[in-house]
Amino acid sequence: MKRYGLHGKLTATEGNGDKLSSILLQASELVSTAKGCHLYMVSKDKSDRNAVWVTEVWDSQEDHDNSLNVEGVRDLIAQAMPILSGRPEPGQELEILGGAGLKS
Amino acid sequence: MKRYGLHGKLTATEGNGDKLSSILLQASELVSTAKGCHLYMVSKDKSDRNAVWVTEVWDSQEDHDNSLNVEGVRDLIAQAMPILSGRPEPGQELEILGGAGLKS
Numbered sequence: 207m208k209r210y211g212l213h214g215k216l217t218a219t220e221g222n223g224d225k226l227s228s229i230l231l232q233a234s235e236l237v238s239t240a241k242g243c244h245l246y247m248v249s250k251d252k253s254d255r256n257a258v259w260v261t262e263v264w265d266s267q268e269d270h271d272n273s274l275n276v277e278g279v280r281d282l283i284a285q286a287m288p289i290l291s292g293r294p295e296p297g298q299e300l301e302i303l304g305g306a307g308l309k310s
Numbered sequence: 311m312k313r314y315g316l317h318g319k320l321t322a323t324e325g326n327g328d329k330l331s332s333i334l335l336q337a338s339e340l341v342s343t344a345k346g347c348h349l350y351m352v353s354k355d356k357s358d359r360n361a362v363w364v365t366e367v368w369d370s371q372e373d374h375d376n377s378l379n380v381e382g383v384r385d386l387i388a389q390a391m392p393i394l395s396g397r398p399e400p401g402q403e404l405e406i407l408g409g410a411g412l413k414s
Binding site: 259 | 315317331335338339341342347348349350351352353354355356363364365367402403404405406407408409410411412413
């Protein structure tokens with residue numbers, strides 16, 4: 207079984223990186239119990255303090271897409287939109303083969 | 311507490327992507343119980359069938375570096391070396407802020 211992974215970057219307007227990461231951490235709590243969610247990890251890359259990375263693993267792309275409908279998620283998206291610097295770039299799509307540490 | 315993350319790509323010589331991913335999945339089993347290991351995930355990117363991605367989360371960079379000393383890991387590296395296409399590129403280093411699904 208190959209799970210669906212996504213590794214993507216959101217870039218905040220200058221100085222709003224922490225605010226954006228806080229919103230995404232709230233999103234991770236909301237989706238943590240969503241169907242098919244195995245990982246929703248929020249991180250920063252030292253090379254760009256306004257960028258926040260989200261690494262997700264889902265049973266399927268469909269489960270990922272449905273996460274937008276989890277209660278509260280659209281509110282968080284609405285909070286994030288005004289502090290995003292342009293459109294999010296498409297993330298890197300991954301076929302998860304396996305490994306250690308993933309929630310089963 | 312910010313954990314240390316690494317998202318990196320290894321590229322196999324033509325036709326050896328599956329062999330390389332198999333070796334890396336064996337590595338994930340070996341390091342799964344290593345000190346400070348929270349995630350060692352192996353995946354493929356549809357856009358390059360010879361590339362294998364490894365996404366790791368450790369308590370610290372030191373714990374990551376020490377994972378090379380886990381019994382059996384150097385044997386697996388020795389198996390992988392001949393089927394690698396050139397040197398591995400440096401991975402993307404991440405400061406893990408948190409999220410859902412990570413082994414605590």
